[in-house]
Amino acid sequence: MQTSHPTILVTNDDGITAPGIRALWQALMPVGNVVxxxxxxxxxxxxxxxxxxxxxxxxxxxxEGARGFVSSGAPSDCVALALLGLVESPVxxxxxGINPTANLGQDITYSGTLAAAMExxxxxxxxxxxxxxxxxxGDARDRAAAAAGEYAPVAAFAxxxxxxxLREGLPRHTLLNINAPGLPAARLRGVxxxxxxxxVYRDELVRRQDPRGRAYYWIGGEAPSGDVERVGTDIWAVAxxxxxxxxIRLDMTAPDxxxxxxxxxxxx
Ligand code: MN
Numbered sequence: 001m002q003t004s005h006p007t008i009l010v011t012n013d014d015g016i017t018a019p020g021i022r023a024l025w026q027a028l029m030p031v032g033n034v035v036x037x038x039x040x041x042x043x044x045x046x047x048x049x050x051x052x053x054x055x056x057x058x059x060x061x062x063x064e065g066a067r068g069f070v071s072s073g074a075p076s077d078c079v080a081l082a083l084l085g086l087v088e089s090p091v092x093x094x095x096x097g098i099n100p101t102a103n104l105g106q107d108i109t110y111s112g113t114l115a116a117a118m119e120x121x122x123x124x125x126x127x128x129x130x131x132x133x134x135x136x137x138g139d140a141r142d143r144a145a146a147a148a149g150e151y152a153p154v155a156a157f158a159x160x161x162x163x164x165x166l167r168e169g170l171p172r173h174t175l176l177n178i179n180a181p182g183l184p185a186a187r188l189r190g191v192x193x194x195x196x197x198x199x200v201y202r203d204e205l206v207r208r209q210d211p212r213g214r215a216y217y218w219i220g221g222e223a224p225s226g227d228v229e230r231v232g233t234d235i236w237a238v239a240x241x242x243x244x245x246x247x248i249r250l251d252m253t254a255p256d257x258x259x260x261x262x263x264x265x266x267x268x
Contacts, residue, residue, distance in 0.1 A: 006092035006166050008032040009082050009120070013043045013075040013099065013112025016061055016068070020098035023151035024130060025066060027159040028095060032166065034066040035091075037082045039075055044099070048115035049074045058086055075116035083123045093162055094120035097130030098151050102179045104234045105199035105226055108248065117175045121250050126170040130158045133238050134182040153188060154180035157243055177246040181238050192242035197233030199226045 008028050012021040016038035028034050037058070051073050058081055061068035069086065071078050079094055096116035103111040113129045120127035132154050158178060170176070181188065204221035226235035237244035 006032040007087065007089045008034050008162060009079065009087060009091045009094045010034055010036045011038045011075055011078045011082075011094065011096050011116045013039065013046065013096070013116065015039055015042045016070045018042075018100070020100055020132070020151055023155040024095060024098050024158060025063065027152075027155035028162060029065055031159050031162050032092065033089065035082065035087050035089075036061070036063050036066055036068040037078045037087065038068075038070060039078055040070045040072055043074050043112040044101075045110045046074055046112045046115070047110055048076050048118055050080065051077050056081060075112040076119040079116050079119040079123075083120070083125065091120075091125055092166055094125055094127040095130065095158060095162060096120075096127065097132075097158070097178075098154060099129075099131035100134050101131065101223075102133040102238055103129065103131040103177065104179055104238065104244075105197045106201075107199060107224070108177060108196070114175075114177060114248075117177075118248075118250060121173050121175045124172050126165050127175040128158060128161060128165070128178060129175065130154060130178045130180075132180045132182055150182060150184070153183075153185040154178070154243060157191070161245070171249075173250045175248050177234070177244075177248050179234055179238050179244040179246075181241050181243070183241060187241060188243060189241040190243070192232075192237035192244055194232060194234040194237045194244045194246045196246055196248075197226055197230055197235030199224045199235070 010025045025034050025036050057072040058069050061070040096113050099113040103113055108114040117127035117129040201224045202222040203219050206218040206220040208216055210216050228235055228239035230236055234244040234246045
């Protein structure tokens with residue numbers, strides 16, 4: 001359904017210098033005309049935002065073999081700027097990632113990686129969010145993962161999936177959330193089509209005092225876990241060595257609640 005050289009917009013929430021986006025754009029280059037449009041800094045866990053109260057910058061960024069832009073905006077701003085006209089050619093697919101930590105279950109509501117894909121879905125453009133589970137996470141771990149080529153299996157999978165979406169399309173206002181275990185290709189067990197699981201967050205309030213005696217706070221605690229035994233979920237799949245593919249829709253209506261709310265006979 002697309003021309004032989006569709007434009008693929010590549011973005012992320014970790015910033016344009018992150019190893020994960022480099023692995024992604026390199027894998028996608030044989031699939032289409034890649035345009036990279038990513039934030040200048042790390043926006044992880046910034047969620048879905050739209051910058052309305054200050055100017056946005058978007059400057060050319062040198063990328064070998066592709067066009068690149070770096071922006072002062074959030075990941076979702078990058079996608080909006082590109083789709084509103086900064087990228088002249090029609091964008092056939094948006095791919096966001098590769099995030100160096102997984103985005104499973106309710107993580108998708110925090111994730112800037114997902115926010116970028118959701119922005120594309122709002123525009124009616126098919127989108128994929130790609131994340132990889134990595135013990136510890138963080139910048140040093142991210143560099144180590146890239147050095148070890150750990151992004152290669154999921155980057156290659158994302159490229160094949162991108163080709164399939166370009167041929168077959170996705171329903172409007174949907175996207176795919178991809179999560180890979182942090183395993184070498186030989187240890188991956190396959191691909192699992194999944195639903196969202198339930199994360200268990202272990203956040204703790206950390207209260208400190210600044211040098212002037214005023215309290216400040218961190219949201220600390222251990223990394224989230226989840227219900228890894230609920231078969232068929234994204235959390236189960238990644239914990240058991242599968243690349244997880246979860247279809248997501250923007251319509252978050254809870255249909256089970258409609259008749260219940262009707263029965264409440266709410267009035268003015
Ligand atoms: Mn991130």
